[in-house]
Amino acid sequence: xxxxRAVKEAFDKKNPKxxxxxxxxxxxxxxxxxxxxxxxxxxRIFLPKIGWIGFRKSRQxxxxxxxxxxxxxxxxxxxxxQTEMEVAEPVHPPVSIVxxxxxxxxxxxxxxxxxxxxxxxxxxxxxKLRKEQQKLSRKTxxxxxxxxxxxxxxxxxxxxxxMRNDFLHKLSTDISKNHAAVVLEDLKxxxxxxSAKGTKEEPGRHVxxxxxxxxxxxxxxxxxxxxxxxxxxxxxxxxxxxVNPAYTSQTCSSCGHIHxxxxxxxxxxxCQVCGLTLNADLNAALNILRAGHAQLACQATGAAMPAAxxxxxxxx
Numbered sequence: 001x002x003x004x005r006a007v008k009e010a011f012d013k014k015n016p017k018x019x020x021x022x023x024x025x026x027x028x029x030x031x032x033x034x035x036x037x038x039x040x041x042x043x044r045i046f047l048p049k050i051g052w053i054g055f056r057k058s059r060q061x062x063x064x065x066x067x068x069x070x071x072x073x074x075x076x077x078x079x080x081x082q083t084e085m086e087v088a089e090p091v092h093p094p095v096s097i098v099x100x101x102x103x104x105x106x107x108x109x110x111x112x113x114x115x116x117x118x119x120x121x122x123x124x125x126x127x128k129l130r131k132e133q134q135k136l137s138r139k140t141x142x143x144x145x146x147x148x149x150x151x152x153x154x155x156x157x158x159x160x161x162x163m164r165n166d167f168l169h170k171l172s173t174d175i176s177k178n179h180a181a182v183v184l185e186d187l188k189x190x191x192x193x194x195s196a197k198g199t200k201e202e203p204g205r206h207v208x209x210x211x212x213x214x215x216x217x218x219x220x221x222x223x224x225x226x227x228x229x230x231x232x233x234x235x236x237x238x239x240x241x242x243v244n245p246a247y248t249s250q251t252c253s254s255c256g257h258i259h260x261x262x263x264x265x266x267x268x269x270x271c272q273v274c275g276l277t278l279n280a281d282l283n284a285a286l287n288i289l290r291a292g293h294a295q296l297a298c299q300a301t302g303a304a305m306p307a308a309x310x311x312x313x314x315x316x
Contacts, residue, residue, distance in 0.1 A: 099289025183292030
């Protein structure tokens with residue numbers, strides 16, 4: 001079933017994805033699915049060909065179980081139970097809409113002035129991870145000691161991922177509870193974090209600086225945050241609106257002047273025309289919010305959506 005879906009998505013003309021490949025030999029994750037034949041009784045589950053197994057139930061199971069996926073993460077095994085149930089159409093209590101700017105110095109800055117400091121899970125564990133990887137490089141591949149060291153590195157990677165996911169879940173939950181709609185930039189993270197090393201004939205410039213920036217961007221988990229925020233808002237009756245990110249960081253949120261020189265530093269924005277001084281991330285969040293309002297207005301009226309909507313101004 002997974003292979004069939006992956007092949008169909010790879011040949012999808014509108015939104016093609018990567019063609020499926022074989023899993024690596026030393027991969028630390030594995031999974032298999034039961035579409036039928038399983039039974040659930042309390043804290044026990046019956047898996048065909050395996051039998052009854054006890055498990056720690058992290059939450060109550062609602063609805064009708066449709067399939068079960070058993071997966072390995074490091075040295076631990078998990079069971080995920082997919083259920084089907086009818087849910088009433090939710091209505092979000094707050095009616096506010098905010099724009100959000102994702103960044104490296106601040107993970108998220110909202111247009112109402114609220115901001116969230118980053119966790120930097122990978123950066124905090126990078127030194128320890130490097131030391132453990134150096135130990136692995138000195139061991140014979142495939143030996144018992146190599147497997148033991150490989151297991152230590154896997155546990156470190158899992159800890160980093162868990163720290164990052166815990167932070168992103170708490171952040172997305174807080175925002176989704178307090179706002180009915182959130183406007184975000186439609187960022188292409190894969191393109192933003194592409195290597196700058198170039199080729200032998202045409203080597204890239206500032207390769208080390210770009211590599212550090214790529215590492216910092218990926219450490220924030222922007223892609224997962226967008227996914228978490230979207231499904232949590234949908235569950236509460238809210239929505240996420242994605243807008244064109246063009247010029248949001250270079251545009252003055254007061255007069256609309258667009259120029260790269262407006263953003264003096266990573267955190268300082270100074271408009272060269274009206275003299276507006278503001279935190280650069282907050283200024284971008286205000287522009288993102290304005291672009292979201294413009295996009296909603298165009299959808300409601302059927303008007304054409306100009307490029308970089310919300311960053312330009314009409315003369316008084």
